[in-house]
Amino acid sequence: MYRGADVASDHHLVVDILRLKLKKYNTRNPKVAPRYNTKLLQDPPTLRAFQIALGNRYQVLADLVDEDQQQCIEDLWRERKQVWLDTSKVTLGPQQNQHKEWITTETLSKIETRRKLKDKINSSRTRAARREAQRQYNKTNQEVRKDSRRDKRKFINDLAKKAEIATKQHRMKDLYDLTKKLAGKKSSTSESIKDKHGNTLTKQEDQLRRWGEYFEELQNRPPPPIPACSHPRSRAYVGCERRKTQQGGNSKSNPEPKNGKAPGPDGISVEILKGDINTSTQMLYEIYAKVWEEETIPEDWKEGHLVKIPIKGHLSNRNNYRGITMLSVPGKILS
Numbered sequence: 001m002y003r004g005a006d007v008a009s010d011h012h013l014v015v016d017i018l019r020l021k022l023k024k025y026n027t028r029n030p031k032v033a034p035r036y037n038t039k040l041l042q043d044p045p046t047l048r049a050f051q052i053a054l055g056n057r058y059q060v061l062a063d064l065v066d067e068d069q070q071q072c073i074e075d076l077w078r079e080r081k082q083v084w085l086d087t088s089k090v091t092l093g094p095q096q097n098q099h100k101e102w103i104t105t106e107t108l109s110k111i112e113t114r115r116k117l118k119d120k121i122n123s124s125r126t127r128a129a130r131r132e133a134q135r136q137y138n139k140t141n142q143e144v145r146k147d148s149r150r151d152k153r154k155f156i157n158d159l160a161k162k163a164e165i166a167t168k169q170h171r172m173k174d175l176y177d178l179t180k181k182l183a184g185k186k187s188s189t190s191e192s193i194k195d196k197h198g199n200t201l202t203k204q205e206d207q208l209r210r211w212g213e214y215f216e217e218l219q220n221r222p223p224p225p226i227p228a229c230s231h232p233r234s235r236a237y238v239g240c241e242r243r244k245t246q247q248g249g250n251s252k253s254n255p256e257p258k259n260g261k262a263p264g265p266d267g268i269s270v271e272i273l274k275g276d277i278n279t280s281t282q283m284l285y286e287i288y289a290k291v292w293e294e295e296t297i298p299e300d301w302k303e304g305h306l307v308k309i310p311i312k313g314h315l316s317n318r319n320n321y322r323g324i325t326m327l328s329v330p331g332k333i334l335s
Helices: 038-042 044-064 073-091 105-122 127-168 172-183 204-219 235-246 270-275 277-294 329-334
Strands: 305-310 321-326
Touching: 038 044, 038 270, 044 073, 044 270, 044 277, 073 270, 073 277, 105 127, 127 172, 270 277, 270 329, 277 329
Parallel strands: none
Antiparallel strands: 305 321
């Protein structure tokens, strides 16, 4: 404050320095369904609450449907899909990314105590009270910093042990997730690419248009010629016979879907279906029976999100990517 400044007022002139911190604003596509916190299904009370809520919602829906009323496949799928989504929204909630998930509840309690002591320092009336509050604050602050270092060290050691176990059990998906969490860095695939003429595209609209052209050309190519398997001594014939032998009685016709897979445009993941396997099986049976009768599938099962994944090389070259399509999980189980 500049007390000596002549500003023709009983107020004092205040001069300050402001620092602006820019924050990234993420615009989420409204068509993308939100992901739900399916990790809560590992908690037995939450799992039980999810099963009860899903069973009650489905029972109410089944009681409202008249036996003589014939529903089309779209109406049947839309009602069943809403049962899964509403139950997940109420019971599980949206998935949230925790930046400091290594902090325990005990440390969080001490952080809250430290915040209250800070307010006590600012509201102290006397110097003695302020000095005592400052002493308590310094002591609590030291405990918070000590416990935070301990929690982070324990969290990293636990992740390293889990990664070692995942390596021994050949669970590459879990090993990749653990390694990425240990590194603490997120790889960005939004690199600039080039058009057909070799010009660099920097705008997002131009890049999306170019990716659409690339995948349209890639997926609309003519199929490769099928090798002839007629000659008994040819390699193609031996390869075809080997594949027939491997696909005999030892292969599973409908393998169980794995957890940890990204859901399709409808937002229904494998974990949601496995949360209450009995109710989900009954709901899927009704949908599949209607598909068999009408010989058609819901429109949601025809939609997919195409995602580009970098393979190797420089990311500006589109040939160093491969694309995967995220389809509806109930539709993939049927196929």
